[in-house]
Amino acid sequence: xxxxxxxxxxxGGSRGIGLAIAVRAARDGxxxxxxxxxxxxxxxxxxxxxxxxxxxxxxxGKALPIVCDLREEQxxxxxxxxxxxxxxxxxxxxxxxxxxxxxxxxQTDMKRYDLMNGINARGTFMAGRVxxxxxxxxxxxxxxxHILTLSPxxxxxxxxxxxxxxxxxxxxGMSLCTLAxxxxxxxxxxxxxxxxxxxxxxxxxxxxxxxxxxLDKSRTPEIMADAAHLLLCQxxxxxxxQFCIDDVLLNQKAGVTDFSRYAAVPGTRNSALLPDxxxxxxxxxxx
Numbered sequence: 416x417x418x419x420x421x422x423x424x425x426x427g428g429s430r431g432i433g434l435a436i437a438v439r440a441a442r443d444g445x446x447x448x449x450x451x452x453x454x455x456x457x458x459x460x461x462x463x464x465x466x467x468x469x470x471x472x473x474x475x476g477k478a479l480p481i482v483c484d485l486r487e488e489q490x491x492x493x494x495x496x497x498x499x500x501x502x503x504x505x506x507x508x509x510x511x512x513x514x515x516x517x518x519x520x521x522q523t524d525m526k527r528y529d530l531m532n533g534i535n536a537r538g539t540f541m542a543g544r545v546x547x548x549x550x551x552x553x554x555x556x557x558x559x560x561h562i563l564t565l566s567p568x569x570x571x572x573x574x575x576x577x578x579x580x581x582x583x584x585x586x587x588g589m590s591l592c593t594l595a596x597x598x599x600x601x602x603x604x605x606x607x608x609x610x611x612x613x614x615x616x617x618x619x620x621x622x623x624x625x626x627x628x629x630l631d632k633s634r635t636p637e638i639m640a641d642a643a644h645l646l647l648c649q650x651x652x653x654x655x656x657q658f659c660i661d662d663v664l665l666n667q668k669a670g671v672t673d674f675s676r677y678a679a680v681p682g683t684r685n686s687a688l689l690p691d692x693x694x695x696x697x698x699x700x701x702x
Contacts, residue, residue, distance in 0.1 A: 416648035419444040421558065422502040424495065426485055426542055427512030429453040430462035431618035432565060435636035436509060436643045437467065441476025443644075448498040448505075450483035450491070451512065460619045477502070485512050485538035495545045504556075505549035507647055510539040510564040510589060515620060517579040528581045536588025539564060543592055547600065554604035559651045562607040563643055566590040567693030568658035575693055586693070590658065597656030606651035609658045612639055613698065614688040617679040631680050632689040638662065638677040645669055663698055674701055 418440045427433045428449040437447045449471070453463045468478035479501055483494040499505055514534045516527050543562060553560035566589035576583050589609070596607035615621055615633040622630055642661040645668050646654070665671040674685060685702045 433511035
């Protein structure tokens, strides 16, 4: 299957994993709306919605950059309407936008708590609420609609909460949407799945947190892009309610066993890469 001619609405997406997913879809000839705040260059983070649109167009897709603060309901409603009006509907929602701060309870001020939960949990819920009617129409037209949320498997062990409870709550809020929507909209033929990386991914956010030391032990965003593409090409009535890990999905659905090309530093063994948060212990190994 291919994403050619499909319309994909991506929250965030001006850089990092969201942009990589958008560009991979564009290589099929997809239409991609990038709904994000970054209209002007950030002093520390590369990329704007306009530079993202250029990359999408260069890859072979059609791009629609839209300035949108995911915390503002009317901005999101307008962005979704503009996308549907421009491309004749929406077939895929990618909940990519996310905020992170890895601090404990006493070190997390309420402004940052509200930011993380406002973008991650509330923003994901609101994006689904606004886009799903278009996905229902896509399903009726037989266009294989999907919701893809970049969030982790739900794991209630205390080790994932104690060090950064506000962030965990915000990310798990995204995952709870996947759990709910897969069942709520199963009858409509809309798939809802989550995708999460086994390792750290070499993004600007990781660079800000840990610099070169973390980047050198990461994989590139392309592994998430390839996994997302594979997931979005699965039959929506059959593949839903899954919490996928990038390399496991690529192995199980595409037979990939060699992941060396995704290492940020060529030649780095899988065992030398740093695991991401919330990764299950019992995953198959590919070294």
